[in-house]
Amino acid sequence: MLKTQSLTLSYGDSIIIEELNLTIPKGEISVLIGGNGCGKSTLLRSMARLLKPQSGSVQLNGKEISRYSTRKVAQELAILPQSPTAPEGLTVLQLVKQGRYPYQGFMHQWSKEDEECVQNALKATGMEELQDRFVDELSGGQRQRAWIAMTLAQDTDIILLDEPTTYLDMTHQIEILDLLFDLNENENRTIVMVLHDLNLACRYAHNLIAVKDRKVYQQGKPEEVISCDMVRHVFDMNCQVTTDPLFGTPLCIPHGRGRCIVQEASVSVAAAQ
Incomplete structure (x- = not known):
């Protein structure tokens, strides 16, 4: 339904995504995860034909999206960018x-x-x-x-959302994600979104796409993708992965504070010696 073939994206001389092959499963919620600046939002914009590839292509329903008219693209997929603003x-x-x-x-x-x-x-x-x-x-x-x-009023089968929970408190984050989950469950909408919260991504996604070094580092079900090794390589963070007691999905517990304590202890020992 929506996929990329050897897709390379750049801003000026900086390559953001390189030779990327990615297929978005139809009728599922796919969530793009990865560190800041890894190209998640850039990739989403390209899939909506808002950014022209340096090379390769984005395909919609088996046809290069560049061959569709702007009107036809808007009838097939809708995109909600980060922090949209409406006229006063x-x-x-x-x-x-x-x-x-x-x-x-x-x-x-x-x-x-x-x-x-x-x-x-x-x-x-x-x-x-x-x-x-x-x-x-x-x-x-x-x-x-x-x-x-x-x-939703565009009545498209595909909805792309770039960080739809940004700047929202916890209650409103869950409210928005529950809404998107219901749209997928009840209307079979294909939803692709960028999320920063790994645990919410695991809770709501059927398909996780981890982006690292201009490519897809790993893709699959949350329980197939989320691991201590993946988090360390993609986010440069140590963590413990356990199971969400409510939903049975992976639950990532960062070691941030513990790592600082270990580092401080090492410095104290070194100073004492």
């Missing part, structure tokens, strides 16, 4: 309606189908009662739900 004075309803723009044209004006898609998106995200509120008056969690509602 825009209501939630007006924002969500923008998700229907790829279907508008000279021969296709606003229709009953468009209205149904907008109302369904508002209902799915719990934003019906807030549709007349201004977006810039909403809380962080409400604002993120409004943007996701706009994305």
